[in-house]
Amino acid sequence: MTTTGEHHAPARGGPCWWGRRRAAALDLCLGAASALECGWQGVSFAGEAGIPVAAGVAFGALAGSALVLRRRWPIAVVLVAIAITPAEMGFLLVVVGLYTLAASELPRRIIGSLAGMSLLGTLIVTFVRVRQDMAHEGLDIGDWFVPFASITTSLGLTAPPLLLGMYVGARRRLMESLRERADSLERELQLLAERAEERAQWARNEERTRIAREMHDVVAHRVSLMVVHAAALQAVARKDPEKAVRNAALVGDMGRQALTELREMLGVLRSGGDGVRAERPAVPLAAVGAAAAAAASRAAGVGVPADGPSLAELEELIGQSAATGMVVALSVEGAQRPYAPEVEQTAFRVVQEALTNVHKHAGGAKTYVRLAHRVSEIAMQVENEPPPDGASPSAGLPSGGNGLVGMKERVAALGGVFVSGPTDAGGFRVSAVIPASTR
Template sequence: MTESGAEASRGRRTGPLWWGRPRSAVLDVTLGVVSAVECAAEGVPFAAETGIPVVLAMLLGVVAGGSLVLRRRYPIAVVLVAVAVMPAQMGFVLGTVGLYTLSATDVPRRIIALLAGMMIVGGFVVSYLSFLPGGSEDDVPGPWWFLLLLAALLAVVVTLPPVLLGLYVGARRRLVDALRERADGLQRELSLLAERAEERAEWARGEERTRIAREMHDVVAHRVSLMVVHAAAVQAVALKDPAKASKNAALVGDMGRQALTELRTMLGVLRAHEEDGGASGGGARAAGERPLERVARFAAAAAERDARLREEGAEGPRLGELEQLVGQSRAAGMAVELSVEGEVRTYAPVVERTAFRVVQEALTNVHKHAAGARTRVRLAHRGAEVAVQVENAAPAAGVVGAGLPSGGNGLVGMRERVTALGGGFVSGPTAAGGFRVSAVIPERPR
């Protein structure tokens, strides 16, 4: 590939014809004019020595020297022209610049070596003959080998520097091109990585919204269900037993305050996530932002989000609060029994929170669909897992549910919670007409 070809391959071809840039065309035309003038001037003594017309010799020099304009397009042809006019002792600029251009291109090294060797041999012969006074070795003062050595040294000194300089410039140009291509590839990879990071951040925000919505459903649905049950009890005993009605009213107030507190917490977290999402989305589209900066920003946002999730998980409910949860259902009139099997120990916050929410949602469903049914809650500590089971008996005949609305997402949310940690979840009716919910969660979530 010639120099102009390399420039065109880099997408910067703006000059005329085969030149990549206008300044390259100006440089080559200038060198061609200089070479043509030199060869034309050297054609005068050549015409005197050979007896050809001076005009013809000068015209030959102009054509030969002007061929240097084609050095980027046909570097081999330019060097061959320089070799051809060497016996006429013309074309110094033509040969020097031609060898440099040839060596700087992607021409195979054997061709460069061959043409450089031809230039050295031609230069040696021409120099040696020019040293012979009268054209005979008998007229040479001193040893003949000295002239041979001097001619060879002169030929090498004139030929090798442009060849070596061209090889260096060509190698440097190829290295720069390779580095530029590698940088462009890295830029594309970073852009793709930034896009994937943005997609992943959007997916993570969606997952967080789903998780928060699930938390709000579990917390609010359970509290409100108990409040409705207690409110019905207050209505039933308000005239018969004012003391019990007052107690149930106090329980309703406590549960309402707890529900409001947890709801405010959930909404605060959701608002923080929304602000992060808006800032992340706007920053990704900021003008002038580099892909590497986008990747770093999304990575930092992901790390901050993970840290916040860990903090939220540490503040969630624990298995040790199951007794209190069951006690609230008992206070609402449910006949519920809690049994614990195995050696009691602690687990990761997300594991304990998930097990707690499964029991909470299952008790909420009993309040909704099987009010008054006897219920049993089992918690089993096993080797590398924890298991919970909530099973209620069939509701008594003629007993109507609490009339609470159901969105149909309770069992789905429980299954999603458990399977996200690599556990198993099973739910369904029992042979006795009741309903059973079972979950097994590994000690170390995936």
């Protein structure tokens, strides 16, 4: 940014302080024209001052050529114009110098001071010259004419270039401000596009994680029970045919339930409307987190299906585990009341996964399921004793190690607290507290 407020791009290769070759050519032409004008006026100045004509012409040409420096040193150009005003030189130098000064980025007090000096100098010189000419010609127009002519001439020579320069400078600054604002908006749009892509990627990752959790809950629990029942069926097939028939019926029921839940999840993935979408809406990056993900899911109806498992099915879930021979004791504290679907489904999944882990790692161990309905939260705890001696701890069931992680993620997504770990007696305890976001 130069003092004239022009934005120079060095890449354009302008000579010296000029940013453009066109600007350099214009200033050189103006400087040459001003030098010729002042040189021609230097002839009459030399006659009046009693100096050689060549000296007057050289002085005028040198003073006029200062206009070439108008973009670099506008103050110097105006001072030169003021200095040669008594010699009645430099009309072009004054006009262009004042215009350049007014269009520059210099403080307004400096511009006003130099413009006032130029106005005063022109006023005095014009006043003296008009009086001399009237006296020489013997004209008697009136005392009012000399001040009128002086003021009119000085204002006409000073005001137009000054006002035009101020207008051009203000317009230039406005255009630069608009360009900067446009660049800023472009950068903001680019940043928003990048954030939108990040949000979309985050939403896809969150959806994949959610689907993986659902698949794990359904497959791990149902199939684990089916494996346990199948092992029991194999053991009693010959000894107790009736019990074998019951176990076979339970295996079939669990298989059908698993298929039903899998179909529901696949339906969510296939559907693109009807209030259920397969991808989460975009949310601000500052809200990315488990709680924000749960809020986005609730707002958009995204998540597990609305007709998924609830606390009303908890007794049936415990009954299925008891049917495998596990001793499960359920205790409920407080008055049961309806909760938001995601709260009930999360509570159900926590108990379900905890029971699955007991089947895998502590087969035959006595298990206690505790559910507490409190004023502002719902708490659940699943604790098992050490497995009895001689019991197979895993019944040949594989473990992916994601069960506890999935439970913690589910609870944290609703703003709850999840704790798990071994007990002093050698068993294992899973505890969770979820805010009771009732309907």
